[in-house]
Amino acid sequence: QEDRKEDKLLDLYLPIGLLAFGLVISVLRLTKFGVVVYPVGQAVTMAAMEFVISMVLLTIGCLLAMRVAEVAFGSPGPAALKVAAIAVAPAAVSKIADYMLNDPFGVVGFFLAFGMFFGLFTYLFDLDQSEIWILAGMTTVVQMFAATAIMMALAGGMGLPGMDKIGRGGTTNDDKVVANLNEIGRLKNARDWMAESKGRILGELTREDSELFINDLYGITPTVEVLPEGPQGMAVVVKLPSSASKRKAVFDAHKAFANKHKLAVTDDVGQKHLLIRFGFFQEPQMGFGAAPADTQPAWSAPARLAA
DSSP, rough: OOOHHHHIIIIIHHHHHHHHHHHHHHHHHHHHSSSEEHHHHHHHHHHHHHHHHHHHHHHHHHHHHHHHEEEEEEEHHHHHHHHHHHHHHHHHHHHHHHHHHHHHSSSHHHHHHHHHHHHHHHHHHOOOOHHHHHHHHHHHHHIIIHHHHHHIIIIIIIOOOTGGGGGGEEEEHHHHHHHHHHTTTTTEEEHHHHHHOTTOTTTOOOOHHHHHHHHHHHHHHOOOEEETTTTTTEEOOOOOOOHHHHHHHHHHHHHHHHHHTTOOOOOOSSOEEEEESSSSSOOOOSSSOOOOOOOOOOTTTTOOOOO
């Protein structure tokens, strides 16, 4: 009786739980934790598509492992469910870790994913360690690189009817852009930068208007930075306050200023930073998963033009 319960746990309950968790995390990664983020409906489609591609690749890999290395997975049904459960969650968690750590090459995520794959294959299958090394390595390569690359190619780069729309519509993740700008030391304290020269302005605005806007922001929150390009500030970055009233005050000040000067308005979508663009600048794309070419341009995404 106890053995039967343990078999059900390993063959059914745990794999189903891991698979559901992995798919939810995959959608969350596409909506929140990436250089480009997507609406929920689109993210679900992309996550499902990536899952199907990964399962096709892993099925081929497992069949080769069975033929060449004589790996014995056990009953086909439970084995397929276990492989699906193993594949999804570690990859999604590892890619989120890369995002959170701002890892430019995905090294941390790669080894984190490999460790989780190795542990899950060890726990869920009765295999030799040499076989686990092969399967964990294969799964890491497929899930961290191949499946996503093929999905994006199918969704946007191969011109298949209807498929090209799947990867479109993403917007630049401003929090990720700010993290990358900080990583390479591009942002300067706005008040200090303005004080260094009377010729410094925001975009094409006058000195008076530039100073007025920055002082208004400092009246609400203490952390205001600028992205300089010579004497011009091409963007202002505001670390949004935790207070709901002060957060609203920042967005209200930004909207009033944008309406007055016919600039783009960035909406409050729960971001940690308000990135206000005053002109085009090259966004640093660190790590894998650079923005697709058909996303909105850097000076407007995800903003809307003031009426």
